[in-house]
Structures are given as C-alpha cells and as structure tokens.
Amino acid sequence: MEKILSMVFIFIFVENFVLQRFFGICPFLGVSRKMETATGMGMAVIFVMAIATLVTWLVQIYILDPFGLQYLQVVTFILIIAGLVQMVETVLRKISPTLYQGLGIFLPLITTNCAVLAVALLAVRQGFNLVESLVFAIAAAVGFTMALLIMAGIRERLELADTPGPMRGSAITLITAGILSLAFMGFKGMLTL
Amino acid sequence: MERQMIWSIVTLGGLGVLFGALLALAARFFAVESDPRVEEIAEVLPGANCGACGYAGCQNFAQAVVEGKAAVDSCIPGGSETAEAIGKILGQDVEGREPVVAAVFCIGDREKASSKFIYFGIEDCRIAEEYGGGFKDCPYGCLGLGSCVAACPFDAMRMGPDGLPEVDRDKCTGCGLCKEACPRGIIRMIPREERGHLVLCNSRDRGRAVSRACQVGCIGCRACVRACPEEAITMEENLAVIDLDRCNDCGECVPKCRPGCIIPRKGPATGVEATETKTISA
Numbered sequence: 001m002e003k004i005l006s007m008v009f010i011f012i013f014v015e016n017f018v019l020q021r022f023f024g025i026c027p028f029l030g031v032s033r034k035m036e037t038a039t040g041m042g043m044a045v046i047f048v049m050a051i052a053t054l055v056t057w058l059v060q061i062y063i064l065d066p067f068g069l070q071y072l073q074v075v076t077f078i079l080i081i082a083g084l085v086q087m088v089e090t091v092l093r094k095i096s097p098t099l100y101q102g103l104g105i106f107l108p109l110i111t112t113n114c115a116v117l118a119v120a121l122l123a124v125r126q127g128f129n130l131v132e133s134l135v136f137a138i139a140a141a142v143g144f145t146m147a148l149l150i151m152a153g154i155r156e157r158l159e160l161a162d163t164p165g166p167m168r169g170s171a172i173t174l175i176t177a178g179i180l181s182l183a184f185m186g187f188k189g190m191l192t193l
Numbered sequence: 194m195e196r197q198m199i200w201s202i203v204t205l206g207g208l209g210v211l212f213g214a215l216l217a218l219a220a221r222f223f224a225v226e227s228d229p230r231v232e233e234i235a236e237v238l239p240g241a242n243c244g245a246c247g248y249a250g251c252q253n254f255a256q257a258v259v260e261g262k263a264a265v266d267s268c269i270p271g272g273s274e275t276a277e278a279i280g281k282i283l284g285q286d287v288e289g290r291e292p293v294v295a296a297v298f299c300i301g302d303r304e305k306a307s308s309k310f311i312y313f314g315i316e317d318c319r320i321a322e323e324y325g326g327g328f329k330d331c332p333y334g335c336l337g338l339g340s341c342v343a344a345c346p347f348d349a350m351r352m353g354p355d356g357l358p359e360v361d362r363d364k365c366t367g368c369g370l371c372k373e374a375c376p377r378g379i380i381r382m383i384p385r386e387e388r389g390h391l392v393l394c395n396s397r398d399r400g401r402a403v404s405r406a407c408q409v410g411c412i413g414c415r416a417c418v419r420a421c422p423e424e425a426i427t428m429e430e431n432l433a434v435i436d437l438d439r440c441n442d443c444g445e446c447v448p449k450c451r452p453g454c455i456i457p458r459k460g461p462a463t464g465v466e467a468t469e470t471k472t473i474s475a
Contacts, residue, residue: 059208063204063208064204067200067204068197068200069200069201069204072201072204072205075205076204076205076208079205079208079209079212080208080212083212083213083215083216084212086216087212087215087216087219090216090219090220090223091219091223093223093225094223094224094225095223097225159343160315160316160317160320161315161316162315162316
C-alpha cells in the first residue's frame with residue numbers, strides 16, 4: 001500500500017512525464033491553448049494509458065516473455081495501442097456518445113502519443129506487477145493532465161498579456177514550458193522508488 | 194533460429210488477426226446508426242466551427258438542421274450558397290439572406306480622440322472597459338486593444354497602423370463574432386454590397402461632449418440631415434444614421450459634415466477626399 005501511494009506521488013510530481021521525463025511534448029504544446037481542449041485531451045490520455053498498459057503488460061508476461069520474443073516488444077505494443085484505441089473509440093461511440101463527443105478528436109490522436117508507449121514500456125522494464133503497472137499508468141497520465149492544465153491556464157493568460165512581438169506564439173510557449181519544468185525540479189529526490 | 198522466426202511471425206500475425214477480428218466485431222456490434230444527411234451537410238458547411246449559428250460547431254449544426262431544430266439558412270459565414278446546398282440535401286427551397294460584412298463605426302484613433310489616462314493593463318477591450326469606463330474620453334469610441342481581431346475565426350481583421358481595427362472585406366464572412374466581442378458595440382453588420390455612405394461614429398453624446406473628446410465624432414448638428422436630398426439620414430440619440438437602402442451615393446452630406454465622419458463606402462467616387470481616413474474596407 002505504501003509503495004502504491006508513493007508511486008502515485010512520484011509519477012505525478014517527482015517524475016512528471018511531461019516536465020521531468022519529456023514525454024508527450026507534442027500534445028503538451030499542441031493542445032494546451034485552451035483549458036477546454038486540454039481537459040478533453042487529459043481525460044482521453046488517462047483513459048487510454050490505463051487500458052493500454054493493462055493489455056500490454058498481459059501480452060508481455062503471457063505471450064512475449066514465455067516465447068522469448070522481447071525484441072518484438074516495441075512493434076507489438078504499437079500494434080496493441082493502435083488497435084485498442086480504435087476499438088475503444090468504436091465502442092465508446094455506441095455506449096456513451098457524450099463521452100465520445102467530449103474526447104472527440106483526441107482519442108485517435110493519442111494513438112501516436114509517445115507518452116502512452118513510454119508508460120507501457122517502462123511498466124515492463126521496471127518489473128511492476130499488474131496492479132503496480134495500472135497505478136503507474138494512471139499516475140503518469142494524471143501527471144500529464146496536470147501539466148497540460150497548468151500550461152493551458154498559463155497560456156490563456158499569456159494570450160492577453162502584452163508579449164513583445166518576437167516572443168509571441170511558440171517562443172513564449174517554449175520558454176514557459178522550460179520554466180515550468182525548472183519549477184518541477186524542486187520535487188527531485190523528494191521520494192524515490 | 195527457425196523456431197524464433199516462426200514464433201515471432203505467429204505471435205505478431207496472431208495479434209494482428211486478433212485485433213482485426215475484434216475491430217470488425219466491434220464495428221458490427223457497436224455500429225451507430227446515423228443519418229447520412231448529417232455528414233453530407235457537414236461537408237458543405239464552411240467547417241470553421243465559428244459558432245455564429247448558435248451551435249457548438251459545424252457538426253452539431255448539421256445534426257440540428259437534419260433534426261429540424263435549426264433553420265436551413267442559419268449558417269451566416271456560408272451565406273446563401275451554403276443555405277442552398279443544405280436545402281438541396283434536405284429537399285427544401287431556400288431564400289438566401291442578404292450577405293453582410295462587419296464594419297467598424299469609429300475613426301477616432303489615438304491622435305483624433307483624447308484619452309483620460311494611460312492604460313497599462315491586459316490587452317483586451319472588455320477588461321479595459323471595466324477600468325473607469327475605458328481610457329478614452331469618448332465612452333463610445335474604439336479602445337483599439339483588438340478584442341474583435343482576436344475573436345475573428347477567419348483572420349479577416351487586423352489592427353491598422355492608426356490603432357483601429359480594419360476588416361478585410363474578402364475574408365469577412367459576416368459571422369458577427371467581432372460584434373459580440375466589442376464591449377462598446379462599435380462593430381455593426383452592414384450589407385455586403387459596397388454602396389452608400391456611413392457615419393463612422395458611435396457616440397450618443399451631445400455635441401459639445403463629443404467635440405471635446407474626439408475631433409471626428411458626430412456632433413449631432415443635423416447638417417447632413419438637411420443636406421440629404423433623399424431624406425436618407427435621420428438622427429438617433431444625437432447620432433446621424435444613414436439608411437443604406439435610400440442612400441444613392443450623391444455625396445451631398447460629406448462636405449457638410451464638420452467633423453468629417455461621413456465616409457463613402459466605395460472609394461472617393463464623389464470627388465470628396467476620403468483619403469486619409471481609409472475608405473473603409475468594410
């Protein structure tokens with residue numbers, strides 16, 4: 001239990017996927033313009049990461065490991081994530097149109113999100129068991145969402161600020177992301193696994 | 194070695210087939226029946242998701258039209274062409290509505306209109322408006338912080354060199370989002386056809402208050418009302434208003450206007466200097 005709790009803290013704050021490990025920078029910069037879209041993206045990532053990690057972990061333990069096919073790990077995981085996302089989309093559209101509308105375009109976008117693949121690969125590499133993998137995935141996704149929301153909040157205000165001409169747009173966004181990342185370095189070493 | 198190859202082929206191939214089968218099953222059992230007309234309509238819409246129709250996006254609007262909740266001609270950016278296309282899909286006859294463009298009804302730039310104080314705040318008209326009723330002496334004039342420009346989804350507006358927004362006629366679709374964004378109601382939608390004259394002032398104040406605040410504000414002197422042979426000009430709350438349906442572009446009113454806020458929409462056709470105050474591209 002203690003390990004699970006510390007894992008949650010570690011992967012949200014200390015080892016934040018975006019700000020400390022630099023995974024998923026593309027959506028972090030791409031969909032953080034508005035709070036609304038950032039929320040949608042964050043929820044979709046939490047959803048997909050949890051499911052993807054669950055399935056990839058099972059495949060790794062019950063298929064890849066017994067047959068000594070670890071070298072196929074990356075290819076297999078990409079296949080699984082892509083197929084899974086597609087399926088989730090289809091099912092969701094039928095079962096919960098509201099959720100489907102809410103997640104919208106972000107669901108298919110996540111197929112190519114490196115953070116999702118990273119979570120699946122790291123869960124295996126760290127030797128987590130099933131529950132730990134799931135906690136790891138959800139905590140990482142929550143960390144991602146948090147970073148995205150913080151960024152969206154800042155950017156919504158930056159939009160109204162009198163930014164000097166050459167710094168407008170992506171320049172100020174990248175600088176903001178850097179400062180945010182520096183701020184999160186304060187958590188470094190607070191807890192380790 | 195061979196075993197390795199076979200196993201890897203079997204595993205990956207098997208997973209591929211498994212996912213393929215699952216996807217096929219999911220597509221069959223979770224198929225959502227949707228009206229094909231929704232997609233067809235979404236196709237003919239501009240796709241800018243501007244929200245001028247009152248729905249969240251073009252897709253939602255398409256849905257609403259098919260369900261009969263929204264009028265066929267509610268898409269303002271799409272104009273009559275889109276309305277006709279939608280009508281064709283739904284099998285309805287549509288009368289196109291008159292296309293409009295946005296126009297900025299203020300020409301009191303920083304030099305011509307004085308300020309109460311210097312504003313160092315967030316670059317947003319709606320926020321600036323909250324501080325002491327705006328930093329301009331004229332409570333009706335353009336603050337020039339560009340809330341309308343930011344609101345335009347079609348990139349049809351920009352801040353001109355004089356600190357007033359300009360409308361790009363060709364890009365403007367008449368969606369009216371800039372009009373909504375302006376806290377002072379300076380932007381109005383006018384017929385797209387480039388004819389008639391406009392009184393480019395928004396001030397409802399009386400003459401003396403206007404001339405103290407702005408060199409080019411309508412002082413309500415009625416000179417233009419008297420000058421107009423078509424009786425197209427009326428006074429509404431101390432502000433001259435030209436009826437564009439009646440205005441025949443004779444230009445009689447232009448030299449009579451002392452502050453010079455009557456501007457022909459189309460070039461200096463009347464021989465009057467419509468020069469430095471841009472012939473509004475609206």
